[in-house]
Amino acid sequence: MDFSVHYCPCCTYGDTHTHTRYLTKGHGSRTILHCRRCDIYFSETFATPISGLKTPLSRIITILKARSEGMSLNATARTHNVSKKSVIDWERRLSGLKPTLMLYSLVHQFIHQEIEGDELYTKVNKNKPPSESQGWTIVLMERGSRFLWELHCGRKDQQLFEKALQCLAQVIEQTDNLSLLTDGERRYGNILFDICHDIIRNGKPGRPLKRLPKGVRVRIKNKGAKTKKGRPRQKYQSPIPEHPDTAHEVSNEEIHANHVEAFNASMRRRNATFRRKTNTYAKSRKSLQRTLDVFWLIHNFTRVHFTTKVVPAVKLGILKTRLSWPQILTMRYAV
Ligand SMILES: [Zn+2]
Structure with a gap:
């Protein structure tokens, strides 16, 4: 996929040329x-987030940037003299690119990935007990590149984990060697095992063995240094049976590095709905997910990461250079 070529929306080939230019307001x-x-003739903004918009692109970018650096919806509307409806509309248009860029990311092959899984919590609409809240957000982040594979919110139940791990199963198909490291939550391993496993027939009598796909490891960090009985606790567990051909070692150093923790701090700073002790919280699950989708796009493809000095998509090897704001806003949705 070359982002500079205008592909035809009808035949999807790049055999296009400029017909005319015109001046917009x-x-x-x-x-x-x-x-x-x-x-056929088509506009360069056909089926892009800005198709049909009259507001200048630079103004849309300024406002969406303010939002993506943590300004709340009300504050943005007041500061930039824009209606909340417009901001929501622009964010919705932008978030519509997520499936396109996800598809684009998943056509690549990866040699090795280390993915950290964690959950983040915020309140949605009313203060409810955490078990009833729809503000749980699952983060699956590739450690070296900080690429976010999954950022999905909802009630903390089986369904939320299933959705995240179905995404991970797609990533596993593209990756030779993958470790999933999580902090205590056992459902990651169990559900992943249900979604993707290999059946191994070794010629021995009895039922064939069920194992994780070759090259996939799941590690759960143990909390606390000692068990209830006072014995020193192992640093991590590998609760799910692995394929016999998978190399087993994950060094302790690798397990103890924790980048999602730092990511969570950045999320609380940059997404107003995650700020603690304020009333900038999201009013519905859908709108929370909209802000998360925008965050996903900007984090992965547009904002240069402080530590790695490149955008996560470049570090992961799926892009050569970052996508600028105008580039991302003029990108066409996959049909
Ligand atoms: Zn065509």
Whole structure:
């Protein structure tokens, strides 16, 4: 996928050329393209987040940037003299790109990935006990690159974990060697095992063995240094049976590094709905998910990471350079 080529929305080939240019009120000049194969004309903004918008692109970018650096919806609306409805509309348009970029990310092959799983909590609408709240957010982050594979919110139940781990199962298909490290929550391993496993027939009598796919490891960190009986506790457990050909070692250092923790802090700073002890919390699960999808896009493809000095998608090897704000806003949705 080359982001600079205008593919034809009809035949999806890049055999297009500029037909005419015209001047818009707020966006400068726009191009009408022509496809030589199907002989159709289309605008360069066809099926992109900004199609049909009249507000200047620079203004949309300024406002979405303010939002993505942690400004609440009300504060953004007041500071930038814009209606909340418009901001929500722009965010919804932008978040619509998530499936496209997810698809794009999943066509790549990876040699090795270490993925940390964690859950983050915020209140949604009313103060409810955490067990009833829809504000639980599962984060699956590739450690070296800080690429977020999953950022999904809902009630902390089986369904939430299943959704996240179905995404992980797709990542596993593209990866030779993958470790999943989690902090205490056992459902990751169990559900992953239900979703993807290999059946091993070794010729011995009895039922064939069920194992994790080759190259996949699950590690759960044990909390506390000692067991209830006072014995020193193992640092981690590997609760799920692994494929006999998987190399077993994950060094303690690897297990103890914790990047999601730092990520959580950044999330609380940059997404107003996650700020503690304020009333900037999200009003519904859907709107929380919208802000998370925008966060996912900006974090993975646009914002340079403080530690690695590149965007996570570049570090992971799926992009050569970061996507700028204008690039991401003029990207076409996958049909
Ligand atoms: Zn065409």
